[in-house]
Amino acid sequence: MLLRASLVVLLAHMPSAMAGGNMEERVLPNGLKVIVKEDHRAPVAVSQLWYKAGSMDEFNGTTGVAHVLEHMMFKGTPRVPAGRFTKLIAAAGGRDNAFTAQDYTTYFQQLQKSRLPLALKLEADRMQNLSLSKAEFGKEIKVVMEERRWRTDDKPQSLVYEGMMATAFQEHPYRRPVIGWMNDLEHMTAADARAWYRRWYAPNNAVLVVVGDVQPAQVFKLAADYFGKIKARPLPVRKPQAEPPQEGIRRVEVKVPAKLPYLLMGYHAPVLRNPAQDWEPYALEVLAGVLDGNGSARLNQALVRESRVASEVGAGYDDVARGPGMFLLEGTPSEGKTVRDVEAALREQVEKLKRDGITPEELQRVKAQVIAAQVYQRDSMFYQGMLIGQYEISGLSYQALDTRLERLKAVSAEQVREVAGKYLKDDNLTVATLDPQPLEGHTPVAPPKGARDVR
Amino acid sequence: MSARTAFASMRAWFAPVGTGCRRAVLSAAALLALVGAAVAARAALPIQHWQTDKGAQVYFVENHDLPMLDLSVAFAAGSSRDRADQSGLAGLTVNMMRLGAGGLSDDDISRGFADVGAVIDTRFDRDMAGFGLRTLSAPPERRRALEVLAKVLQQPEFPEPVLEREKARLLARLKEADTQPESMADKAFYAALYGGHPYGLPPEGEVATVGGLKRQDLADFYRTHYSAANAVIAMIGDITRADAEAIARQLSERLPPGPAPAPLPPVPELTQAQVRYLPHPASQSHILLGAPGMRRGDPDYFPLLVGNYVLGGGGFDSRLTKEVREKRGLAYSAYSYFLPLAQDGPFQIGLQTKKAQTGQAIEIVRKVLGDFVAEGPTAAELQQAKDNLVGGFPLRIDSNKKIIEYLTVIGFYRLPLSYLDDFTSNVAKVTLADVKDAFRRRVHPDLIDLVVVGPAAAGEP
Numbered sequence: 001m002l003l004r005a006s007l008v009v010l011l012a013h014m015p016s017a018m019a020g021g022n023m024e025e026r027v028l029p030n031g032l033k034v035i036v037k038e039d040h041r042a043p044v045a046v047s048q049l050w051y052k053a054g055s056m057d058e059f060n061g062t063t064g065v066a067h068v069l070e071h072m073m074f075k076g077t078p079r080v081p082a083g084r085f086t087k088l089i090a091a092a093g094g095r096d097n098a099f100t101a102q103d104y105t106t107y108f109q110q111l112q113k114s115r116l117p118l119a120l121k122l123e124a125d126r127m128q129n130l131s132l133s134k135a136e137f138g139k140e141i142k143v144v145m146e147e148r149r150w151r152t153d154d155k156p157q158s159l160v161y162e163g164m165m166a167t168a169f170q171e172h173p174y175r176r177p178v179i180g181w182m183n184d185l186e187h188m189t190a191a192d193a194r195a196w197y198r199r200w201y202a203p204n205n206a207v208l209v210v211v212g213d214v215q216p217a218q219v220f221k222l223a224a225d226y227f228g229k230i231k232a233r234p235l236p237v238r239k240p241q242a243e244p245p246q247e248g249i250r251r252v253e254v255k256v257p258a259k260l261p262y263l264l265m266g267y268h269a270p271v272l273r274n275p276a277q278d279w280e281p282y283a284l285e286v287l288a289g290v291l292d293g294n295g296s297a298r299l300n301q302a303l304v305r306e307s308r309v310a311s312e313v314g315a316g317y318d319d320v321a322r323g324p325g326m327f328l329l330e331g332t333p334s335e336g337k338t339v340r341d342v343e344a345a346l347r348e349q350v351e352k353l354k355r356d357g358i359t360p361e362e363l364q365r366v367k368a369q370v371i372a373a374q375v376y377q378r379d380s381m382f383y384q385g386m387l388i389g390q391y392e393i394s395g396l397s398y399q400a401l402d403t404r405l406e407r408l409k410a411v412s413a414e415q416v417r418e419v420a421g422k423y424l425k426d427d428n429l430t431v432a433t434l435d436p437q438p439l440e441g442h443t444p445v446a447p448p449k450g451a452r453d454v455r
Numbered sequence: 456m457s458a459r460t461a462f463a464s465m466r467a468w469f470a471p472v473g474t475g476c477r478r479a480v481l482s483a484a485a486l487l488a489l490v491g492a493a494v495a496a497r498a499a500l501p502i503q504h505w506q507t508d509k510g511a512q513v514y515f516v517e518n519h520d521l522p523m524l525d526l527s528v529a530f531a532a533g534s535s536r537d538r539a540d541q542s543g544l545a546g547l548t549v550n551m552m553r554l555g556a557g558g559l560s561d562d563d564i565s566r567g568f569a570d571v572g573a574v575i576d577t578r579f580d581r582d583m584a585g586f587g588l589r590t591l592s593a594p595p596e597r598r599r600a601l602e603v604l605a606k607v608l609q610q611p612e613f614p615e616p617v618l619e620r621e622k623a624r625l626l627a628r629l630k631e632a633d634t635q636p637e638s639m640a641d642k643a644f645y646a647a648l649y650g651g652h653p654y655g656l657p658p659e660g661e662v663a664t665v666g667g668l669k670r671q672d673l674a675d676f677y678r679t680h681y682s683a684a685n686a687v688i689a690m691i692g693d694i695t696r697a698d699a700e701a702i703a704r705q706l707s708e709r710l711p712p713g714p715a716p717a718p719l720p721p722v723p724e725l726t727q728a729q730v731r732y733l734p735h736p737a738s739q740s741h742i743l744l745g746a747p748g749m750r751r752g753d754p755d756y757f758p759l760l761v762g763n764y765v766l767g768g769g770g771f772d773s774r775l776t777k778e779v780r781e782k783r784g785l786a787y788s789a790y791s792y793f794l795p796l797a798q799d800g801p802f803q804i805g806l807q808t809k810k811a812q813t814g815q816a817i818e819i820v821r822k823v824l825g826d827f828v829a830e831g832p833t834a835a836e837l838q839q840a841k842d843n844l845v846g847g848f849p850l851r852i853d854s855n856k857k858i859i860e861y862l863t864v865i866g867f868y869r870l871p872l873s874y875l876d877d878f879t880s881n882v883a884k885v886t887l888a889d890v891k892d893a894f895r896r897r898v899h900p901d902l903i904d905l906v907v908v909g910p911a912a913a914g915e916p
Contacts, residue, residue, distance in 0.1 A: 041521075041854075044850055083771065083777075083781065086771040086772065087771075090772045091839055091843065091846070092842075092846055093845065093847035093848070094847065094850075095847070112850075138784075139783065140784065142785070143784045143786070143787055145809075146739070146786050146787045147787040149737075149807070149809060153737075154737040154739055156635075257634060257735075257736050258635070259634045260630070294566070294569035296563075296565035296569065297569075304620075334623060334627065335626070335627055365566065368570055369572045371572055372573070372591050372596070373572065375522055376523060376574075378521055379521060379523070380856070436634075439734075
């Protein structure tokens with residue numbers, strides 16, 4: 001379901017040009033990069049602190065530690081004890097939370113603009129002074145295990161995604177789930193979390209993004225006041241862990257209690273490395289739009305509306321990431337149809353793309369949506385911050401966002417056909433399927449031994 | 456930005472009213488339940504309101520910051536308008552309206568919006584059904600999008616072959632939902648609270664009833680529920696009042712004639728607490744507790760809203776999260792909310808925990824609830840709740856997307872136009888005694904239904 005939700009919003013996310021707001025950047029002497037985007041539509045601001053430390057930076061045996069540390073970041077410092085951070089932000093009328101992904105860990109606050117200093121002060125404190133007590137860790141690791149059960153173990157389609165990633169990637173750390181493997185969580189210690197914190201939580205490994213009704217000069221001053229004294233630290237060398245070329249189709253099957261089968265197909269694909277010169281990732285974005293950009297897009301039109309082989313279909317692609325990219329197709333068979341039928345139908349669409357390309361009308365339609373979405377995205381300060389942060393963390397300057405719309409508009413029908421031919425091929429493909437099992441008589445997943453093992 | 460971000464793992468559902476999985480059902484209603492309060496005396500949001508010639512209610516905020524328009528059209532045509540033997544009819548009707556209208560096929564309609572970059576979505580819950588449209592405000596794009604929307608609203612055709620296809624898809628979804636713990640719990644929860652009241656019907660219908668729905672049923676449901684007198688049109692964006700008047704006219708003038716439907720019957724009070732265990736092989740139990748709560752415009756709305764922040768609405772600020780998660784690590788998410796509807800919507804407490812901890816978690820939740828109803832919040836807790844609700848007000852209306860939800864709810868439930876302006880003072884007025892009194896009268900810890908999906912019975916793994 002997560003995947004489906006993400007696919008639905010793909011188009012709204014596609015264009016990223018940031019027209020319509022002043023952006024400025026400063027780098028503090030300790031290496032903290034600060035980017036401010038002015039948006040004066042409402043008297044509020046969002047602050048997002050991005051650490052370039054996600055699950056892709058983890059090692060076997062301690063998968064999930066990036067996310068566990070994210071939880072522990074709310075468990076207090078000597079000056080701001082556990083629970084106090086959120087309480088102070090809430091008392092100021094604010095909301096705060098954090099999220100961990102493959103590429104990064106991000107902490108954010110949304111507040112009235114006058115309360116921004118509070119957010120920055122608290123973030124600066126926990127960047128350097130986290131307590132990380134064993135007692136707090138012992139409770140929180142149980143919460144994370146509950147989160148894994150809720151988010152993945154009991155969600156059939158999440159298990160399929162997990163299985164596909166673990167199969168499609170053999171060398172690259174994207175093969176490991178962000179939430180971590182349960183066995184690693186069961187054996188994780190406070191020391192693991194502390195080691196992670198010391199390794200990555202430094203100003204020279206972070207980007208602060210502030211969007212809102214603020215003046216850049218004021219934000220830079222606040223950032224210097226609160227973060228300026230934190231010392232830079234040498235960061236570990238990051239090994240590339242490049243995925244070797246896939247040679248041959250891979251398959252994985254997941255059996256869980258459910259009613260409907262489900263199919264997820266992933267093709268290795270490139271991402272943006274040089275936004276001014278690369279064109280393939282933009283063509284792949286357009287391709288995803290042609291396949292799944294609206295109700296009349298190819299997959300829904302052909303598989304759901306016409307042949308009715310599937311009851312749900314989707315396509316997804318993300319052109320910004322630190323690691324390698326992936327072009328995804330998914331489908332749920334109609335009653336009486338199988339995942340094999342849906343796979344055949346999806347691959348037929350892929351072959352058709354390679355053979356006949358796309359029509360001028362389809363290209364025009366996707367571009368109209370891209371142009372409109374560029375306006376719509378300005379309705380959300382939070383989302384504007386997300387775009388800046390993801391670009392920066394991926395090693396692309398936020399300034400490349402300005403040319404993104406033009407680059408997407410420049411994509412030709414022939415380029416779309418070309419990337420389909422180059423990347424959507426069997427040798428490059430991993431197919432994951434859900435084989436539904438009856439609820440009755442099913443043996444539950446081995447009961448987790450969480451509490452005992454943690455202590 | 457797409458898949459990768461979506462798989463990001465978050466610390467919490469920090470949605471104080473309701474959790475993510477119920478987003479579709481809560482939508483507009485949930486958002487408004489947490490509206491904070493205006494600090495300034497001036498109008499928080501200058502809302503213009505009028506009625507069209509045909510009787511549609513219109514709510515409009517003129518705002519030229521961005522060259523776009525958000526619009527919603529809502530009808531009292533939600534699942535509470537279904538009959539038990541035709542459960543699913545309301546939902547199928549609103550979905551089918553977009554799949555054939557005024558001579559346009561489903562693909563024509565999808566393309567009509569996409570060609571101009573417009574985005575349409577269907578809104579559907581227990582009370583309301585309708586559509587949301589987001590479009591560029593420049594006349595060429597806007598006009599084309601509105602032309603298609605007008606056909607969807609006024610000339611739906613419910614083509615037979617499309618209906619068969621959509622019924623099959625819906626049946627597949629319903630069968631799947633009947634095997635997934637979250638949806639199983641939700642369905643059993645509403646059935647327990649509402650029994651034969653229309654709020655007890657599952658919004659999307661039942662496997663047993665959807666198969667029998669005929670084209671004529673949809674056409675009849677449309678004719679009796681999609682009248683102008685039953686329509687609420689909300690708009691915010693880069694258009695003038697004159698534009699807004701013309702749009703409201705265009706969208707309402709050819710709606711079917713007829714009155715707005717009669718109000719729903721009141722919800723009977725629970726007389727006996729029900730306990731239901733539904734076995735499921737999942738690793739976690741999904742636990743829901745609750746009872747009918749309050750309605751829109753309820754005199755106890757503010758005391759219950761503020762009090763619930765302390766109980767389980769304020770995320771990490773709330774007692775439930777502290778006791779269940781922070782102190783004991785029993786769950787990733789534990790919350791409570793009131794979902795005010797046209798009649799008493801549910802008061803719900805929810806959490807998920809691994810099966811072996813089910814009994815312990817329920818015991819803690821019951822104790823937190825019992826203590827809270829008996830003693831109310833502390834003075835410090837009350838102040839914290841008010842500070843958050845008041846101080847957070849600007850965040851509630853910082854985007855057109857949020858504002859269109861408020862306009863829809865204010866219009867649909869006929870809340871006063873000053874609803875947002877008065878919010879600060881209404882929150883600020885709430886006293887300890889008000890909260891305690893309202894909870895004691897409205898929430899009875901010994902009359903709380905319990906639904907557990909996971910173990911076959913209490914005390915079993």
